[in-house]
Amino acid sequence: MIQDTSGQDIIKQANTSSKLKLPAIFGIVALLVSGLVWSSMDSDSIATSIKRSELRFATLERGTLVRDIPTTGKIVAANAPVLYSPEQGSVTLIAKPGDTVAQGDIVASIESHKLTNNLKQQQALLEGMRSSLERARLDARRQQLKAQQTLDMAKVDLEAADRESRRGDQLIESKLISKIDFEKSKDDLQKAKLLFAHAGQEAQLMKDTLSFELKNTALEVQRQALVVNELERQVAALNIKAPVAGIIGNWLTEQKARIAQSQPILTVVDLSAFEAELAVPESYADELGIGMAVELSFGSVMVMGELASISPEVRNREVTARVRFEQSDSLQLRQNQRLSARVLLEHRPNVLMVKRGAFVTSGGGQQVYVMHDDIAEKTAIQLGARSMSHIEVIQGGEVGDVWVTSSIEPFNKAEQVLVR
Template sequence: MDRVISTATQQRRRLRRWLGAGSGLLLLVAGLLAFRGILQPSLERSRILTAPVETGDVEASLTAAGVIIPAREAVITSPILSTIRRVAVAVGSPVQPGQTIVELDRELTSSALAKLQDEQQQNRNKNDQLRLSLEKALNDFRSQEQVQQVKVRSLQSALRDEQYLLKIGGGTSESVRQAELTLKVAELELQRLREQISNQRAANAADVRELGFTMQIQDRSIQELAAKLAQANISSQQPGVLTWVSEDLGATVQAGDILARVADLSRFRVRATISDAYADALHLQDSVVVRINGTDLRGTISTISPAVDKGVVTFYATLTQDHHPALRANLRADVFVVTKALHNVTRVKNGPFYQGGQEQAVFVVQAGKATRRTVQFGSSNLDYVQITSGLRPGEEVIISDTKDFLDTPELTLQD
């Protein structure tokens, strides 16, 4: 026989059904929330870098590799063919003008100098002999001239006598003509002797000049070799620091071989290289920024090499602060050649997020989320990227690498 269920029992059953339904609903909501979390990726704030969008200057630039070098460096070469006897100064030591850096063996050059001096003495003896010989020849001609002059005067007197005899009837016209002819021949001979004397003087002077030129050339050779011999103890003409020296004792060096380098380390400049693809973008007096261990120094391009070596162009830049404490010889530096300067534009710090194009997606941070947004970019350098559209000053952008989330419209940022 069926019994009537009590009211209390019915209430307990309804309560259990409601609790079961509520538990199921809670489980469903929790599942939906978990599924949504799976569909919407998240990032930890501590693992990303962000930067604010701001207004400022952007200098578009080309990046080159640079090396700091002394503004002035003297290259000291060997004046003679010799061997290295002694190195008197160690690399890195200061040197003063006239201080010996390297000593060379001077024996070979001394022998060559002595040979030149002996040859010059022979030339002097030849010069004396030549003068005596030429003077003797000239004196012979002068003696012949004097004899001929006497002969001419005698013939002139004989002609006058024949003319007088003809006048008083004691002579003949034939005798007068013969006397005139003999005198004419003697005068021509005298004229020939005078021309020979003049020619001899000119020839003598030419021979003396020729030997004199030979002696002058020899004198210069002696002086040059003596000067080179005096420079065999290699020294600097300017104060500075010895940055390099050939230390191969006994090694043979040719005239013109580099033996040492002395630099003035109080002033510096920059030698930089860049791909030849950017050669047309380089101009004299273009502004450059030289970055050394976080310190930026400004300067201008002073020299551009006209030749391309292995696909790179070399140029030199002078620095406004060429004595800055951060400058050290042979220190590597980043060199940025400024091609365009933009002022008061919207910009954001450069970072891994920027792929170098004119348009790309970035993530804008707001209210604990990062929303993807397409942004237009302009000029850029190592520090900043110009924003032409898509972002406003004051907004915050993720500048870390986000290429793994480019297809995700929104990211959750976890603290």
């Protein structure tokens, strides 16, 4: 009787080759899967590779972004007045370009015969009026003397009439004179009083009249003196003086030339005070403001200043701005010396930022390649405020991300690129 089939089973021992079959199968499957993944990718992405040495990289970080305007400029004299001709005439240029002058030195003169002759005529007229004033004073004294003489004579006549009137009073009491003679003495007394009063009024009126006439004559003399003073000032101004200490700039006319009034003659450059003149692109004109900090670079020397003035007009798509800064002998500044500058617009703390690079212009500020190990992947981004060295990242990045900051044109718009 057969109970089961155990008697038919044969026990076999596993050999070494069968143990290795299973790992080999898994390896082959992994290779096949990898091949399928690589073959499924676009030919424009991972199939492209770029050498690492041809690229530039930067890591995103947080910090304070100083938004600024990079520009260039030159050193100019803060005070370089232009001297003009005060009158029409022939000019004589005394100081030459480059000569050092002190304040008040005569640098040019104008020869104006018309003005000098007019001055002499007015001076002669003034002397004549002064002589007339002195003559009027003498005549006034003579007329006052006559009026005083008339007043004194009237006073004497009054005293004589008063004395005759008192004697008449005594004689009438004694009836030694007639009543007619007595009344005549009273009339003479009254007449003498009237003459004395009128003589006093006449003397006072004469005094007031002479004082008024003398005052008018004196005012005419003063008026003429003002005319002479003005002409003397104009003649003195024909000697043109340096308003500041410095050097002579350029001649703006020829030697011994016939020039008109208010025509420019020459410039005087004040070397004791310099300013920086910057050419700022007109796109930044609305952001400029008086008092903004400016960083000036004279080679390896850096100086801080502030905006002192901004031109209201645009020339060659640029706005001219003046910067005032502290000066020292160590700077050794010269007129028209070139410099570079940064106008500091604002400080933004705690900003996600990255160093500037060619990716901003080549990608239009909207695309960048972000490194993931050895793979550069195209990523959409949004950028914000920009400075001379950094640019703000609004979207598309995090702290620690590594971006390709060089131009993205070599990537040929591929989604992924191998960086080797």
